[in-house]
Amino acid sequence: MKKTLRNTILGLTVTALFISGTLCGCGKKAPPIPASRLDFLEIEVAEQEKYIQEAEAKYLEERAKLEAANDSKGVRLLDTMNRERLRNEKQILKKQQKELEKLRQSEANKK
Structure with a gap:
């Protein structure tokens, strides 16, 4: 015991x-815990932008490898998967950016 x-x-x-x-x-x-919703959303948007950039770089790297191996079927499959995934990620980012802008405007109106 x-x-x-x-x-x-x-x-x-x-x-x-x-x-x-x-x-x-x-x-x-x-990292410090965000104090407000605005701080939290700013961090989220920055992380989402960074993630999308890294995902695009990784996609281009994988695509180059498949093209070098003359794997056209693999390239098409990778393009299809990547297009869907990145489109969804970018839509989420746009929504977060709009929400962030609204919060910034409301904070500016309060001051």
């Missing part, structure tokens, strides 16, 4: 350290 309790406390301590950022990413601190 005592050992189980000690292990539970140790586990919770390690979990708390990960959450606080002490043990994540080679001693890097975790």
